[in-house]
Amino acid sequence: MVPKNNPRKGSSGARSAVSIAFLGGLGEIGRNCAAIEQDGSILLIDCGLMFPDTDMLGVDLVLPDFTWLLERRDQIVGCVTTHGHEDHVGGLSYLLREVAFPLYGTELTLGLAKGRIEEARLLSQTSFNVVADGERVNVGPFELEFLPVTHSVPQGVSTVIRTAQGTILHSGDLKIDLTPVDGRLTDLQRMGSIADDEGIRLLLADSTNAEEAGHSQSETSVGAVLYNLMHQHEGRRVITACFASHIHRIQQIADAAISFGRKVAPLGRSMRRNVSMAREMGLLRIPDTSIIDIEQVDDYPPGEVCVICTGSQGEPMSALTLLASSENRWLKLTPHDTVILSSHPIPGNEHSVSRVIGNLIRQGAEVVHSGIQDVHATGHAKAEELKLLHSILQPDWFVPVHGEYRHMSAHARLAEIMGTPKDRILVAEDGDRLTLDGDGLRFDGQIPADYIFVHGTVGDIGSNVLSARRILADEGVVSAIVCVDFSTRTLVAGPEIATRGWVDGSEADELIAELAQRVRKATEKSLADGGNMKKVERAVRRAAGGFVSEKTRRRPMIVPVVMEP
Ligand SMILES: [Zn+2]
Ligand SMILES: [Zn+2]
Numbered sequence: 001m002v003p004k005n006n007p008r009k010g011s012s013g014a015r016s017a018v019s020i021a022f023l024g025g026l027g028e029i030g031r032n033c034a035a036i037e038q039d040g041s042i043l044l045i046d047c048g049l050m051f052p053d054t055d056m057l058g059v060d061l062v063l064p065d066f067t068w069l070l071e072r073r074d075q076i077v078g079c080v081t082t083h084g085h086e087d088h089v090g091g092l093s094y095l096l097r098e099v100a101f102p103l104y105g106t107e108l109t110l111g112l113a114k115g116r117i118e119e120a121r122l123l124s125q126t127s128f129n130v131v132a133d134g135e136r137v138n139v140g141p142f143e144l145e146f147l148p149v150t151h152s153v154p155q156g157v158s159t160v161i162r163t164a165q166g167t168i169l170h171s172g173d174l175k176i177d178l179t180p181v182d183g184r185l186t187d188l189q190r191m192g193s194i195a196d197d198e199g200i201r202l203l204l205a206d207s208t209n210a211e212e213a214g215h216s217q218s219e220t221s222v223g224a225v226l227y228n229l230m231h232q233h234e235g236r237r238v239i240t241a242c243f244a245s246h247i248h249r250i251q252q253i254a255d256a257a258i259s260f261g262r263k264v265a266p267l268g269r270s271m272r273r274n275v276s277m278a279r280e281m282g283l284l285r286i287p288d289t290s291i292i293d294i295e296q297v298d299d300y301p302p303g304e305v306c307v308i309c310t311g312s313q314g315e316p317m318s319a320l321t322l323l324a325s326s327e328n329r330w331l332k333l334t335p336h337d338t339v340i341l342s343s344h345p346i347p348g349n350e351h352s353v354s355r356v357i358g359n360l361i362r363q364g365a366e367v368v369h370s371g372i373q374d375v376h377a378t379g380h381a382k383a384e385e386l387k388l389l390h391s392i393l394q395p396d397w398f399v400p401v402h403g404e405y406r407h408m409s410a411h412a413r414l415a416e417i418m419g420t421p422k423d424r425i426l427v428a429e430d431g432d433r434l435t436l437d438g439d440g441l442r443f444d445g446q447i448p449a450d451y452i453f454v455h456g457t458v459g460d461i462g463s464n465v466l467s468a469r470r471i472l473a474d475e476g477v478v479s480a481i482v483c484v485d486f487s488t489r490t491l492v493a494g495p496e497i498a499t500r501g502w503v504d505g506s507e508a509d510e511l512i513a514e515l516a517q518r519v520r521k522a523t524e525k526s527l528a529d530g531g532n533m534k535k536v537e538r539a540v541r542r543a544a545g546g547f548v549s550e551k552t553r554r555r556p557m558i559v560p561v562v563m564e565p
Pocket of ligand 2: 083085151152173379
């Protein structure tokens with residue numbers, strides 16, 4: 001396949017260059033954030049967060065590093081939100097604390113983004129500019145056009161960004177679902193005509209499922225499975241769990257439930273909020289007569305209710321997890337309950353989901369999950385859909401985005417198969433900055449892109465804190481306290497040894513006494529050698545660390561404390 005002739009080729013040399021910096025999302029599934037620069041203006045595409053891995057102890061969430069952006073705060077002209085998932089909008093309530101800028105997105109996307117921004121009392125820092133499918137908007141030097149795409153939340157968009165260096169297409173998260181629940185198709189037709197008329201100079205596209213062969217299942221295929229399950233479980237109470245933003249899944253659960261005469265009861269804070277928001281926007285159709293409050297559930301026979309709740313990923317404080325550990329204040333499980341997890345565990349969540357399933361079964365409930373029935377369909381295009389996309393768009397240059405490195409390289413191979421020359425495919429990672437000019441696209445330096453860990457209220461807990469936590473978790477801590485009079489150069493009290501998570505039981509007292517002896521000798525030697533506070537501290541640390549490692553082959557954190565009387 002030969003790349004399409006680009007009408008701007010040869011003439012773009014004198015025009016302003018365009019750069020794209022990746023703050024996150026290239027190397028992980030999460031914290032998606034890209035910055036497109038031209039003529040001193042920066043347009044952000046998404047600003048998301050990432051949920052922590054299990055080795056990020058105590059971390060609540062992970063953000064992009066905003067350092068580079070904040071140094072250019074006056075240049076930010078706005079942020080496009082491609083859809084309402086947290087990995088695309090969840091970082092906004094942190095960045096907006098530091099700098100004000102307008103948001104552009106569809107009604108539901110902005111509605112979902114607004115929740116956290118409002119909670120953080122930052123509404124005055126931004127404006128919510130609702131865009132319609134196909135609408136064109138000028139933001140700074142860029143002309144934007146928003147094309148509908150199908151995904152696991154309604155109203156997702158691909159963004160066409162017209163720049164001095166031609167047309168860039170950012171796919172957003174998408175699949176090519178030909179029978180979506182709302183009939184709003186991925187606009188392949190418009191994509192094709194843009195590719196024909198103006199040519200796609202650069203494509204940035206979702207790589208999440210690039211390794212998966214074939215086509216993704218249509219969302220509507222899940223509806224039929226849910227319908228059959230409601231039929232099979234007639235007379236039993238049904239409790240379903242899915243993502244609170246997956247309005248189409250909620251619609252299909254509700255439709256199936258209502259067709260068997262059930263009332264629908266949303267449970268969980270975000271589920272209740274999103275159901276009422278989506279109903280107000282006309283995106284979710286549940287008649288008033290079919291929806292009940294969770295408090296009313298016990299007023300109905302089990303066979304006449306269907307609860308829809310949050311927690312399908314086994315999140316610790318979610319409705320489903322609380323239900324599984326019989327701590328949910330609204331619901332108690334009985335052997336007359338069927339629980340349907342209409343979801344698939346995100347990598348990293350398998351263990352918590354499995355534990356929740358175990359606890360549900362232990363309480364006598366029957367559990368249906370994606371390992372047993374097709375109660376879930378992915379929201380991301382698989383290999384054949386991506387090939388279709390490439391065949392329509394035929395970009396001059398391609399950069400895979402949204403994925404771990406393996407997903408992005410799989411996507412690069414697909415692009416190559418579909419005719420983009422290998423030297424026109426750049427597999428970039430977080431922190432890479434690329435520049436597009438008359439000569440094409442090239443790597444052009446780095447920006448800071450560390451993981452920013454948030455624990456508790458605001459701010460960065462830093463990777464030092466995290467590595468200390470890992471040592472504490474794996475090895476424990478040993479503290480040696482000595483009180484030293486530097487005027488007489490004597491040890492006046494201690495050593496006092498305190499430890500947690502190092503040794504326990506019968507051998508502990510003996511080891512600790514021996515350790516104290518070792519530290520005493522080291523302290524006295526250091527004092528005799530004329531050691532100051534710092535030197536004594538170092539001697540204590542070395543003696544304690546050496547002893548612990550020699551006697552127990554362990555490496556707990558050693559905390560030496562030198563005090564003066
Ligand atoms: Zn995403
Ligand atoms: Zn998404």
